Amino acid sequence: MAQPRSWLEEVIDALHELGDQAHYNKIFQRIQDRGIMNFEENKTWTAAVRSTIERSSSDSKAFTGKEDIFYSAQGKGKGVWGIREPYRPRENRPMTKDVLDKKYRIDEHRAKALSDAQLKKKALSKETKHPKSRIASTNTYERNAFVSEYAKRRAKGVCQLCAKEAPFMDKAGSPYLETHHVVWLSKGGGDTIDNTVALCPNCHRKMHVLNRKEDREALLSAAKSGESHPHVRRLVT
Known part of the structure; x- marks a missing residue:
């Protein structure tokens, strides 16, 4: 069963709910608590979240060179990530x-x-x-x-x-x-x-x-x- 939305959209919204900055573990927990994504048929979903963040951050070796959305909030290797200002969701953004x-x-x-x-x-x-x-x-x-x-x-x-x-x-x-x-x-x-x-x-x-x-x-x-x-x-x- 396909995911109801992209991991990038879900990570941004979950991280925003955590104050725009959080450790991986808290991001995973918030995404799970939101209950929007399909976890049962995607057993490696936490890896998908990590990949989504790291591929969209110039602070990571996995950066694709495209949108630089996330930054390492406490230095590389700490696992704490934040959303850069231009990409932070506006308040009360509706869900489709x-x-x-x-x-x-x-x-x-x-x-x-x-x-x-x-x-x-x-x-x-x-x-x-x-x-x-x-x-x-x-x-x-x-x-x-x-x-x-x-x-x-x-x-x-x-x-x-x-x-x-x-x-x-x-x-x-x-x-x-x-x-x-x-x-x-x-x-x-x-x-x-x-x-x-x-x-x-x-x-x-x-x-x-x-x-x-x-x-x-x-x-x-x-x-x-x-x-x-x-x-x-x-x-x-």
Whole structure:
């Protein structure tokens, strides 16, 4: 799976978050904490980071002679690097929606490879009651692929609102359901397993068009129990 962005872009942003100067170890940790790049299929990613910095610094023997972006902040061999002033990102620089979408797809791929127990543990560790929003081409919320995949598996191929089976199978042969945040993220809802349900496309659209209180209550109950609400058939009519 390809990286969602170049290592150079990621190193610059990570180093900027560290105050425009940091040791290799802190740079590695910050990149890992950001969770944007694909690490599992790139086991030598730390070497890629080192190469990216050293090939873009006249303080390194590996310098390509092109853009001189980084400098050795404490002398050669110390492993502490800084960003030269012209290359420092402006404050609050937005991340493109394409990068966020690619990050989500990478996490989605990882989530599908986990067992049910691993997935629940991962979803619980990643859920947040206050999801981060970023300015891309539009204001969007970061969704967690592990929470989403857990909600779909929990539904067992049945819409948690109308209690009908998924209308079709997707290309991977899985029941096609869409995840929905009962309390919308834009309204302060959390990206949590207790606020995320799996719906058929019709019910998903219905929730975004009508968003009826009785349906929300039924879905919150379904999310907590892991089953379709016993009264959902009455509520849909």
